[in-house]
Amino acid sequence: MPTADDLSVFTRLATLTPDELGTLAAAAHEVSFNAGHRLIEEGRPADRCWLIRSGLILLDAQVPGRGDVVIQTLGGGDLLGWSWLVPPYRWHFGAVAAEPVEAVEFDSAALTELVDADPRFGRALTLTLFEALLERLQSTRARLLDLYRNPAETPALYPPRLTDERGGR
Numbered sequence: 001m002p003t004a005d006d007l008s009v010f011t012r013l014a015t016l017t018p019d020e021l022g023t024l025a026a027a028a029h030e031v032s033f034n035a036g037h038r039l040i041e042e043g044r045p046a047d048r049c050w051l052i053r054s055g056l057i058l059l060d061a062q063v064p065g066r067g068d069v070v071i072q073t074l075g076g077g078d079l080l081g082w083s084w085l086v087p088p089y090r091w092h093f094g095a096v097a098a099e100p101v102e103a104v105e106f107d108s109a110a111l112t113e114l115v116d117a118d119p120r121f122g123r124a125l126t127l128t129l130f131e132a133l134l135e136r137l138q139s140t141r142a143r144l145l146d147l148y149r150n151p152a153e154t155p156a157l158y159p160p161r162l163t164d165e166r167g168g169r
Contacts, residue, residue, distance in 0.1 A: 002028045002104050010051050012079055012132060016124055023121050027110035033097040040081065040095035047089070047108045049081035055101030060094045068094055072140060079132040084108035 004021035007013055007028070013021060031050070033039060039050070042062050054076045060068040071093065074080055080103075083091050089108075115122035 001025065002030060007051070007104070011077055012051065013128060015128060015131075020121050020124050023114055023118065024106070024125065027106050027114055028104050031103050031105045033101040033103070035097050035099045037097045037101075038094065039097065040091045040093065042091050042094040044091055045089060046081065046083035046091050049079065049084060049106050049108065049111075050103040051106075052076055052078045052080060053102040053104065055103075056098040057095050057101060058098050060096065062094065068096075072136070072143070073098070079129070082129045082133060084111070085126070085129065 002025050004018055004025050007016075007021045007025055008018075013024070016024065033055070039057065040046075042060075052074055057074045057078075057080060058070045059072040059074060059080075060070050063069045074095075080095060081091075083089065111125070115125060
């Protein structure tokens with residue numbers, strides 16, 4: 001079982017106090033996955049989450065006629081899985097190890113008990129998860145903008161300058 005000190009190396013958990021890290025460590029255990037192992041299957045019950053120590057995980061979505069389409073790659077320091085927080089507690093994406101992965105796994109039932117027992121801890125954990133969610137959303141947005149950008153357009157590095165009719169400002 002990881003300790004609070006073990007969890008403190010994760011930047012994602014920097015806002016948690018040592019006591020909160022200790023509480024979180026109580027619901028954690030170390031896991032490893034071989035390349036090709038599917039951690040999450042879209043639509044299945046969401047009953048855990050992970051902090052990735054090392055390795056790469058591909059997040060994917062099922063697209064009719066195209067199969068599983070990779071939408072993002074996660075690596076060391078990233079958080080995987082927060083669907084356990086929101087009803088109906090089902091995975092919204094899939095995840096597969098692209099290479100061997102070492103991670104800290106948290107059981108959602110244990111986390112839920114800890115959150116219910118200590119609302120301050122629950123709030124701190126929820127804010128941490130929402131920060132990760134917001135970062136993931138922004139990353140996905142950037143990827144979609146790049147994906148759907150007109151290839152004939154070159155992205156502007158600076159906004160256009162406003163000039164008067166003589167070419168001055």
